[in-house]
Amino acid sequence: MTVVPNMPKAWRKESKPHKFCPGCGHGLVLKALGEAIDELGIQDRVVFGCDIGCSLLAWDFFNVDTVQTHHGRTTPVMTGVKRARPDRICIAYMGDGGGYAIGSQHLVNAASRNEKITVILVNNCNYAMTGGQMAPTTLPDMKTETTPYGRNVEETGYPTQGPEMVAAITGEDAYTARGTVANLRQLKNYLKKALQNQMEERGFSFVEALSGCPTNWSTNAKDTWKFLEEMMTRFFKVGEVKTPGKELGSEGKGIAREEAGKEPAKEQVEGIAREEKKGEE
Amino acid sequence: MDATVKIALAGEGGQGVQSVAGIMVEAANDGGREALYIPNFGVEQRGGVSVAFCQISDQKIGSPKFKKADLVIALSDRAVRRTRQYVDKDTLFIYDASLKGLENELPQDAKKILAIPALEIAKNELHPRVFNIIIMGAAIEATKIIGMEQAKKAVEKRLGYKFAQNPKLRELNFQALERGARLVKESLA
């Protein structure tokens, strides 16, 4: 008897079993995402973009319209779709290299502009598709192909704190969280909240998912989970970083947003702009 | 090559050569002629010599810049040095009479060289702000690309909103146009 696993409705059965390595966390993140899409009933509205790196293997993962883009460029492609078609639910799916290194300017600016898209970033501490090089998220002293003696933080810095960074540059209408494949129910919950934030047209939403990479970590199942649950969580705190609607103090809201709300400032700034224009004649 | 009139106006940033170039070519265009105007532009948005290249013709105009001009007007020392290259035996070269010590810098092969006291007239007779309009008057007299009435209409079109607030400005600008034209006319007579 063949056991047919319980798949989310949004999954595309024809492309299963999926193409990720055994033990890879991508399948779990995409399971949580599939269920979130099902529960929100948005399968026919989702436009899914996946990056280069292992995330590209998700190009035919769902029965949703999907485009696989270039390394780091999924954020602008989904931004472009959303700006042209605000009625679509746009999801940019990428790895830590794509989001925090080669595409970091896109992440930072999409967040700053409060683009109404959802970015899901899978953090497995390395560039996996290219064979296990150091990523911005590689842990201190962790060995990779480009840090064979361990990541030297003096030379290469500390692991990027993604959701915290995004929270720092967004306003109160953004949602940022860090989940883990070790707690799928929680991860799905975060993904749902992120998507809801977009559906309600509030603002940018960002979820980092801690994930395992046994192929490049060279770990067995037990050690993979141990690394994920015990090591990674020491450097990457799981939980919601910013939830929309929560009243934030000046610090959390950001000085620019505080100041923009003040009437006299607005009048003065507009005046300056007008003067400048006159000066050009 | 054809009956295209080629003009290079050059001055310091702020002397308003681009503005008058814009007004002149627009007037020519409004009069049904072909006109092409390109400002020199570089990374220096404000400083440096500003050159306006204008061409007016009865047919479509070729390349936007040219080797030699029919008229060159240079309004500063640097502008003289910069625009010498556009002068040949068919060029009328006009510079401001206030520029001194340029004897060795002036082009050697021009058809004619005129020094006109535009700056002085602007300062002492009219108003420093209409300096560039005096230059425009000089340019249209020297080239006949548009008539005086057309020139006035074009100035009105561009500055009418200012004239509405202060009608004296209209008179001042028109005076400047005529004064500029007269300077050239008298010098060439």
Place this chain on the structure above:
Amino acid sequence: MADKPIEGEKRVFMTGNEAVAWAALAADADIMYGYPITPQNEIMHYWTRLAPRYEKRFLQTEDEISAGFTTCGGVLSGKRAFTATAGPGNVLMQEAMSMAEMLRIPTVLVVQQRGGPSTATVIYSQQETTLTCFGGNGEGMRIVYSTSSHQDLFDYTIKAFNIAWKYRFPTFVLGDGYQAKMRESLYIYDPEGKGMAMEKTMPFLGQEGMPGVDREPAHLRNTYNTEEELYAVISKYVEEYNKLTPEVVEYQAEDTDDAEIILLAHGIVARAALAATRTLRSKGVKAGYFRPITLRPFPAEQLRQIARTAQKFVVAESAQGQLLKLVQEAIYGETVPLETYLKPGQGITGEELVDFIDSMINGKIKGKLNSKINGKGGF
């Protein structure tokens, strides 16, 4: 719904950048994505002023990489989306344009060339010819219109949207800093009023209906697993590109039938070449003029015919041989001698081309002349 941006047809006097913005409006473009770089900035400036009046949109991105990819996103959504850039920005945008080639995304990109390499000048050049035709890690399967006047900028910007959407290859309008910044007259018009229907657009992503139930989901990818898979895809593209070539190529020629010297130029230098040709004719020199309007695909067959009767080709461009390469490839095997007038990053006037040909005829340029023209010197 707002009124049409242009009713009928009217003569205007404006800069090339303004003409492009009006053309995009006339073509019913939906959204522009852009990033500041001289000399194309005013395209954005005019678009941002005009667009909201006609319910059209704009996004200023963080860089040209993003401008290129957001444009891809806009087009994938079924919108007439476009962007504009120059120089180093064009370099950055090639990444997105290479994806547009692979995914057959009908993007429209207006390039106002500036000096190169690197930051160079903000003014003018024709040094982005090779980049615009062949940028990216691929085969240059794109359509490139090289404009030489404001009328061209207006006409071909409208056309670019139609050709892009008809054939689904990224389409480029290649202008330059002179065209961007100068003012001259042109006619702007409502294309519909001229009986030109705009090619219909369709969403490649985000169509109606439940994917997997009502319809197949769109699964667009640019990554392939095997050489054979990729080869099959590219071969199909090549075949389609070759098929569209005779339908799309455009060129302009004058007095080529009996010409001994053919002046070859594209873009704004073609104006100088045409003026020089006419002057030379009036002086009794059998000169002719050829201007490729499409640089990709190139009017190779048409040029080859002329190469068989002409005695000399003179290629003039504001680059060190970028058009020249296209010409050489197009007429490979023909024996017509090639002379060049190359000024990378600098403008070329009709007068200097006349002087150049004069000195060529008078034998001042040694070793390259092999026939008699106008009874003077050894050509």
